[in-house]
Amino acid sequence: xxxxxxxxxxxxxxxxxxxxxxxxxxxxxxxxxxxxxxxxxxxxxxxxxxxxxxxxxxxxxxxxxxxxxxxxxxxxxxxxxxxxxxxxxxxxxxxxxxxxxxxxxxxxxxxxxxxxxxxxxxxxxxxxxxxxxxxxxxxxxxxxxxxxxxxxx
Numbered sequence: 001x002x003x004x005x006x007x008x009x010x011x012x013x014x015x016x017x018x019x020x021x022x023x024x025x026x027x028x029x030x031x032x033x034x035x036x037x038x039x040x041x042x043x044x045x046x047x048x049x050x051x052x053x054x055x056x057x058x059x060x061x062x063x064x065x066x067x068x069x070x071x072x073x074x075x076x077x078x079x080x081x082x083x084x085x086x087x088x089x090x091x092x093x094x095x096x097x098x099x100x101x102x103x104x105x106x107x108x109x110x111x112x113x114x115x116x117x118x119x120x121x122x123x124x125x126x127x128x129x130x131x132x133x134x135x136x137x138x139x140x141x142x143x144x145x146x147x148x149x150x151x152x153x
């Protein structure tokens with residue numbers, strides 16, 4: 001089931017063209033490209049709530065946390081009922097680190113590092129399924145396009 005859904009979303013050739021919209025984010029690395037439908041967490045109360053108390057999330061959905069400027073970030077899984085992959089992204093759209101399959105309900109701090117402007121939460125295990133690691137590139141219409149390593153066209 002996972003593999004079939006994944007093949008419908010990404011291409012080893014990277015040939016899938018994304019919509020580059022406010023509702024999607026694209027990731028690419030090593031010839032694999034994937035697109036996720038996202039919710040945004042911009043306001044402090046949206047960021048505090050995040051994905052807490054949700055019992056499920058569609059497979060290729062996620063939440064993008066947008067900070068006003070790059071900073072040091074740390075997350076936790078308090079009141080989060082589903083396992084998540086947490087991708088910490090710099091101002092250029094490059095993934096700096098990934099916490100794979102964060103444990104639901106764990107209150108241990110998950111450091112994302114310094115100079116992080118965006119954080120993407122997706123279902124746990126998807127980053128490994130896609131072969132994503134530090135250095136993956138992301139594309140989102142809300143990025144400062146002049147700074148983006150992979151800008152929207």
